[in-house]
Amino acid sequence: MPVTLDALNVAPEPEFVAALGAIFEHAPWVAEAVAARRPFASVEALFSAMREAVLAAPEARRLALLRDHPELAGRSARAGTIAAESIAEQAAAGLDRLSEPEYARFAALNSAYREKFGFPFILCIKRHGRASLLRQFEARMSGDIARERETAEAEVFRIAAIRLDALVTGEGRFRTTGRLSTHVLDTVAGRPAAGVVIELAEIVGPDEAVTVARAETNADGRTDAPLIAGRPVPIAHYELRFHIGDYFRRAGLDLPEPAFLDLVPIRFGVAEPEGHYHVPLVAGPWSYQTYRGS
Amino acid sequence: MPVTLDALNVAPEPEFVAALGAIFEHAPWVAEAVAARRPFASVEALFSAMREAVLAAPEARRLALLRDHPELAGRSARAGTIAAESIAEQAAAGLDRLSEPEYARFAALNSAYREKFGFPFILCIKRHGRASLLRQFEARMSGDIARERETAEAEVFRIAAIRLDALVTGEGRFRTTGRLSTHVLDTVAGRPAAGVVIELAEIVGPDEAVTVARAETNADGRTDAPLIAGRPVPIAHYELRFHIGDYFRRAGLDLPEPAFLDLVPIRFGVAEPEGHYHVPLVAGPWSYQTYRGS
Amino acid sequence: MPVTLDALNVAPEPEFVAALGAIFEHAPWVAEAVAARRPFASVEALFSAMREAVLAAPEARRLALLRDHPELAGRSARAGTIAAESIAEQAAAGLDRLSEPEYARFAALNSAYREKFGFPFILCIKRHGRASLLRQFEARMSGDIARERETAEAEVFRIAAIRLDALVTGEGRFRTTGRLSTHVLDTVAGRPAAGVVIELAEIVGPDEAVTVARAETNADGRTDAPLIAGRPVPIAHYELRFHIGDYFRRAGLDLPEPAFLDLVPIRFGVAEPEGHYHVPLVAGPWSYQTYRGS
Amino acid sequence: MPVTLDALNVAPEPEFVAALGAIFEHAPWVAEAVAARRPFASVEALFSAMREAVLAAPEARRLALLRDHPELAGRSARAGTIAAESIAEQAAAGLDRLSEPEYARFAALNSAYREKFGFPFILCIKRHGRASLLRQFEARMSGDIARERETAEAEVFRIAAIRLDALVTGEGRFRTTGRLSTHVLDTVAGRPAAGVVIELAEIVGPDEAVTVARAETNADGRTDAPLIAGRPVPIAHYELRFHIGDYFRRAGLDLPEPAFLDLVPIRFGVAEPEGHYHVPLVAGPWSYQTYRGS
Structure with missing residues (x-):
């Protein structure tokens, strides 16, 4: 459960370390290293201090952090011997449901x-x-060791940043989350389209899609x-599916059978997990437009 | 092979009947009935005469025409005992490839x-x-006999019209064919998009699509x-798939990985097989529009 | 200066009447009539009470309210003998600057x-x-007296509602204001277009437009x-003018001279002064779209 | 009146020179210089030969061609002492109607x-x-003499090319003409919009526009x-004005008064007089799009 930065700034050191000990996996020493540098003006400052502590650590410790x-989807996850955060993260990615x-x-x-x-x-x-x-995974297999260590450590920092952002509330939080939103405009009536059923699917393979969200437009x-x-938007191809034919039929329009537009799919890629992706649909029964909005 | 209306208008009666005897399945009597009404000013007039001949025929003959x-996908088709036109038509609909x-x-x-x-x-x-x-098929199972006979006869006329339109060339041909076309505009360069790969798929089930055409845009x-x-556009849901990401990458645009727009699917329904469906894509790397054009 | 509903609810009657005496022009008796019905739960309830007081007044008083x-643009306005609110309202409509x-x-x-x-x-x-x-003005000249009295009284209520809404703050304010807004999306870069100069003109005649607002888009x-x-959007034809050519030139795009799109005018009508009109521009250098958004 | 290339190829030399003597103003010597090089395979080849004859002429002749x-709008035009072609060209540009x-x-x-x-x-x-x-005119005033002579001669060639293109018909004509066209799609009905009144105005000043064409859409x-x-599209800013409100009212749509969209202006610039500018309007009563099409 979340804790405030103010509380962490004044907590006794053991409590501080207990709260932040799992931010870096199996490495409470990172929290220990920054306890004396309190108070922190912002969560971002706290994170920077932890990052510096890692970069300043002896080679063996840094390597151990990776080792x-x-x-991913490994024995430890199956056996339940990894941090609770790791279990949740891997489950969210579907790695606990692999065939x-x-x-x-x-x-x-x-x-x-x-x-x-x-290292893993x-x-x-x-x-x-x-x-x-x-x-x-496949791309990184072909890297050289020096560059791969750098990449792996950068990923460790990303994981830690997201955990810290989720755990500690306070002024000046740094941005580890993105957003994906939509809205639907009815160009026949010239107003927002209410009651449009929308599905969001992640395209996981050439012929495979997994529905990740379902919603209905409001007034x-x-x-x-x-x-x-409230989380990064996973890098992926997505498809938004708007049930616009049902909407226009309910609005009383006389559509042919089948309607020219019924289910409108909008397929798009997300490359910036921390970005804001607004993907609207501006539609009538015979035309539509979409764009990356803001 | 096609024959001209002019030739039919002056052909000896047996030749005329031989040429048009299969327009109505197993019913050369329809051609016989109109031979004396020649010459016809147009293929449409010829068809109207054949239609009237059917409507004026005794009840038993009209019913036999249906019987x-x-x-569809029946034993006769499998055994090869039906008209060559029927075999080709059923094959085109995929009925010879049923599981x-x-x-x-x-x-x-x-x-x-x-x-x-x-009757079948x-x-x-x-x-x-x-x-x-x-x-x-399922909808018509629930009809009453009187209405269903009417519907079946109307379908017989449609089949005959298409066969006649394909067989006889001449002025004043009546329209039994539709058209489905597209074109792609690049809104970044302000000109037609050349070299865009396009696929057209027929959506045959909730998760099943069959590619029916593939093409590339020209200059x-x-x-x-x-x-x-040159044929009716089958009543169906379709999906046009435009490989627009490849196009913009080739044009030298700096796109993220994955690109926001890569494969753009446009899903639409066709309700008028004899209609003209022009479904363009007006696109940039971050936005697109489509509409039923003409 | 604004006063809270809470304060009005507990004010001594003379103060209450002094505060609201000019809501209906030259008719403090309306405020007097509702003072005893306090407290009001909302500004809307207060307005309804005042409206009912007018409707319940003797014929002579109701007519005097109109008389x-x-x-409009009359001698009293020029001589300064009308309510301060009326002067301001007429000035805002440009009636003090008539040729x-x-x-x-x-x-x-x-x-x-x-x-x-x-009556006037x-x-x-x-x-x-x-x-x-x-x-x-011209349309109403041709009405009959009964209907015109109704129309005139309805306008008196509209004027009073706007004055009350501007004067009294409190929960449950009723809506006498509309909104006109815009935003600009750059479809080449896939992001909001910053620094676009925008003008809003009211079209006052076939060849005459008056600039009523000027702004620049932010990030x-x-x-x-x-x-x-914060006020009704006057019923009128408007033109938004977006200096999009300047924007794309600054963005480094290589545009022809003259550019295909330079100043983009969007002309639209406002029929609901209390409505929200969002009129965005989704544009590249060779294409654009607009719609009534929300 | 037009003459065919074939006829020119076999005409006696004096006739050939008489026909083409005015292609270059006051310079029948250009036609004389190429008469012996006949026959020409195309109008383009004929023009190239004339161009080469100019470039190969002695300095004094080339300069005289300019002198x-x-x-433009000069005394000779007023006095009627210039070539008939020049009078027509200047009149088309409105230069005979200057204040x-x-x-x-x-x-x-x-x-x-x-x-x-x-030189002029x-x-x-x-x-x-x-x-x-x-x-x-103003830009070229500031050039140096060498560059300006080049520019002036290039303009002489352009004038000659257009005259030749208009005069001589034949295979392989070269392109001296552009095209400006439009079409209107109704996104509510999903079909072409017929009967839409359209005006095309040339924007000649900040607040001045001249209507240059008026038309109505067909089926x-x-x-x-x-x-x-059939002529170059003059380099200019234009405004197309579509009376779309009238169209939708006639179509029976229930529009507010004033309608959100009534007269839709599309303002665009033409930079390539020999280009094809297709500027469509894809519109409903609450939204529209345009783009440079082809």
Whole structure:
């Protein structure tokens, strides 16, 4: 449960370390290293201090930070011996629901990666859809060790930043979350389209899509909450599906059967997990437009 | 092979009947009945005469016209005992490639329909995609006999009209064909988008699509030929897929990875097989519009 | 200066009447009539009570309410003998800046109207642009007395509602204001267009337009404040003018000279002064779209 | 009246020279110089030969070609002592209808230009709107003599090319003409909008526009003929005005008064007089889009 920065700034050191000990996996020493530098003016300042503590640590500790990281879809996750945060993150990415062949593929990649680099494959999976995650895995297998260590450490920082952002509330929070939203305008009536059913699917393969959100537009033509918010928007291809034919039929328009526009799919890619993606639909029964809005 | 109306107008009667004897299935008497009314000023006038000949025929003959019609995906089609035109039409609708369960379903519907109405299910299949064909079959099962006879005869006329239109060339041809076309405009450069790969798929089920055409835009942003032309556009849901990401990357634009727009799907329904459907894509890397054009 | 509903609810009666005495022109008796019905739960309830007091008043008083209303662009306005609110309202509509011929035209219409109906022409001018105001004047000249009295009283209520809404703050304020806003999206870069100069003109005649607002888009592609807000949007034809050519040139795009799009005019009509009109521009250098948004 | 290339190829030399003697103003020697090079395979080849003859001529002749050119809006035009083609060209640009102050301005520019460069200001006025023409005049005043002679000669070639293109018909004509067209799509009905009144105005000053074409859309949503064709599209800012409110009212839509969209202006610039400008309007009563089409 969230804690305020103010509370952390005045907490006894053991409490501070207990609260932040899991921000870096198996590495409470990072929290210990910054306790004396309190108070912090912002969560961002706290995070910068922790980051500096890692960069200033002896080589062995920095390497251990990578070595001790849990594997993606690995045995530890299955056995439940990794941090609670890691379990939740991996579950959110669907890694706990892998089929046996997929599990085998991850296991093979994990072994090959660890053999080549000496530490497990580390990726901030909250920022990646399933297809992107595999693409990253394969791309990084071909890197050299020096660059890969840098990349892995950068991912460790990303993971830590998201955990810290979720845990500590306070002024000047830094941005680790993105947003995906939509709204629908009816160009026949010249007003927001209410009651349009919308599905958001992540495209995980050439012929495979997973529905990740479902909503209905309100009187303002928007969904009550963004389709994705309060977290990074995973790097992926998505498809928004608007049931616009049902909407116009309910509005009393005389549409042919089948209607020219019935289910309108808008397929788009997300490349900036921390970005704001507003993808509206401006539609009549015979035409529509979309764009990346703000 | 096509024959001219002029030639038909002056041909000896047996030749005239031989040429048009298969326009109505197993019913050369229709051609015989109009031979003496020659010359015809237009193919439309010829067709009207044949239609009137059917409507003026004794009840038994009109009913026989329905009774003798081949079943859709029926035994005769499999056994090759139906008119060559019927075989080609059924093949074009994919009815010769049915799976065993689908074949069984058609067989069951055929039996039930014939039992209820006393004649086989007749539909101008050139005007229907696979899903529409099944929807029609099921909808018509619930009709009453009088209305269903009317509907079946109207379909016989449609089939005959298309055959006549394909066979006879001449002034004043009547319209039994539709058209489906597209073109792509690049809103960044302000000119037609050349080299865009386009696929047209027929949506045959909730998760099933069959690619029916593939083309690339030319210097004018159009395909060299319409995607569908010279025949009715089957009543169906379609999806046009524009590989617009590849196009903009080739144009040298700096797109994120993944691009916001990569493959743009436009899903639309066709309700008028004899209509002209122009479905353009007006697109940049971050926005697009489509509409039913002309 | 604004007063709270809470304060009015507990004020001594003379103070209450002093505060609200000018809501209905020259008719403090309306405020007097409702003082005893306090407290009011909302400004809307207060207004309803005042409205009912008018409707329940003797015929002579109701007629006097119309008769005592100042003329539009009349002698009293020029002589400064009307309520301060009326002066401000007429000035906002440009009625204090009429040319001599226009003043003469108003004077003639005023005389003719008063002669026909026995009271001056009353219109809630905050809800009308100059062209609409004249159209209303001419249209209403041809009405019959009964209907015109009703119309005039309805306008008196509109004027009073806007005055009350501006004067009294409190929960449950009723809506007497509209809004006109815009924003600009750059479809080449896929983001809000910042620094676009925008002008809003009211079209007052076939070849005459008056600039009523000028703004520049901020980083979010919006203007810092709506172009019109906190008041009714006058019924009129408007033209928004977006200097989009300058924007794209500054963005480094290589545009021809003259550019295809340079100044983009969007002309639209406002029919609901209390409505929200959001009129965005979604534009690249070779294409644009607009719509009534929300 | 037009003559065919074939006829010119076999005509006696004096006839050939008589036919083409006025292609270059006061310079029948150009036609004489190429007569012996006949036959020409195309009008383009004929023009190239004439162009080469000019470039190969002695310095004095080339300079005379410029010196003998009539002034724009000059005394000769008024006195009728210039080639018939020049009179028509200048009249088309409105130069015969200048007001006295405008005439005076041209006269002053002409004098200043001739004094600086030793020959009159030469511009292919068919390619320029009035504002562009003045802009060109002012811009070229500041050039140096060498570059200005080149520019002037290039304009002489443009004038000659257009005259030749208009005079001689034959295979392989070269393109000296552009085209400006439009069409209107109704996004409520999903079909071309017929009967929409359209005006095309050339913007000649900040507050001055001249209507240059007026048309009504036909059943295909197009005008029966392009708005400009068979000639260069003058470099200028234009405004297309679509009376879309009237159209939707006639279509039975229930629009507010005033309608949100009534007269839709689309303002655009033409920079390539030989280009094809297709500027469609895709519109409903509450939204529209336009783009440079093809």
